[in-house]
Amino acid sequence: DTGVSQNPRHKITKRGQNVTFRCDPISEHNRLYWYRQTLGQGPEFLTYFQNEAQLEKSRLLSDRFSAERPKGSFSTLEIQRTEQGDSAMYLCASSALAELQETQYFGPGTRLLVL
Amino acid sequence: ILNVEQSPQSLHVQEGDSTNFTCSFPSSNFYALHWYRWETAKSPEALFVMTLNGDEKKKGRISATLNTKEGYSYLYIKGSQPEDSATYLCAFMGDSSYKLIFGSGTRLLVRP
Numbered sequence: 283d284t285g286v287s288q289n290p291r292h293k294i295t296k297r298g299q300n301v302t303f304r305c306d307p308i309s310e311h312n313r314l315y316w317y318r319q320t321l322g323q324g325p326e327f328l329t330y331f332q333n334e335a336q337l338e339k340s341r342l343l344s345d346r347f348s349a350e351r352p353k354g355s356f357s358t359l360e361i362q363r364t365e366q367g368d369s370a371m372y373l374c375a376s377s378a379l380a381e382l383q384e385t386q387y388f389g390p391g392t393r394l395l396v397l
Numbered sequence: 398i399l400n401v402e403q404s405p406q407s408l409h410v411q412e413g414d415s416t417n418f419t420c421s422f423p424s425s426n427f428y429a430l431h432w433y434r435w436e437t438a439k440s441p442e443a444l445f446v447m448t449l450n451g452d453e454k455k456k457g458r459i460s461a462t463l464n465t466k467e468g469y470s471y472l473y474i475k476g477s478q479p480e481d482s483a484t485y486l487c488a489f490m491g492d493s494s495y496k497l498i499f500g501s502g503t504r505l506l507v508r509p
Contacts (some may be wrong), residue, residue: 285440313495322498324401324486325441338494373441377495386431386497388441 287390302360305363315375403500418503420487424468429490436483477507
């Protein structure tokens with residue numbers, strides 16, 4: 283297992299366009315998380331899934347954001363009608379339900395720049 | 398609003414120096430405190446997950462302590478090396494959610 287992977291690693295888009303990011307968690311990890319990190323700040327929680335169920339969403343996740351995990355494996359995060367304020371690093375993490383202390387293992391992130 | 402604060406924001410040390418950082422977090426509804434190391438262009442790397450008051454964990458030259466009653470954790474690096482240069486993040490996990498609430502991090506630069 284090579285860890286959590288995210289694609290693409292970088293995305294440049296024009297304001298108003300839609301973008302979609304993909305996260306492949308560590309296999310057999312039940313929980314999958316999305317975070318967003320802007321310059322000078324720590325990552326901020328966006329949403330998390332347990333298997334295919336989306337169990338919690340942050341107020342940061344506006345109507346333009348949607349996340350899915352259709353088969354309980356990979357997940358996608360879509361941003362519609364992007365705005366310049368969406369420019370950030372989008373991080374995905376996964377954890378195993380069976381692991382007592384539930385370490386969240388992070389991917390390398392997708393850096394989004396909205397022009 | 399839950400607040401996690403880290404200090405200092407940045408730190409420049411000489412190779413061989415020992416250093417420490419502070420993370421303060423809410424003392425109520427505590428479940429776990431996570432420490433990560435994040436090098437540029439890489440994934441954040443999990444260092445420790447700490448749950449018990451008074452806990453102390455060690456990984457090589459890095460160690461961490463936890464005080465849940467007063468809401469702080471210290472991370473120590475003994476004999477810093479240039480490869481320790483990274484941003485060190487702490488994150489609070491409460492007892493009602495699995496989300497992590499991160500501090501802004503301490504950026505460490507170790508000069509050879």
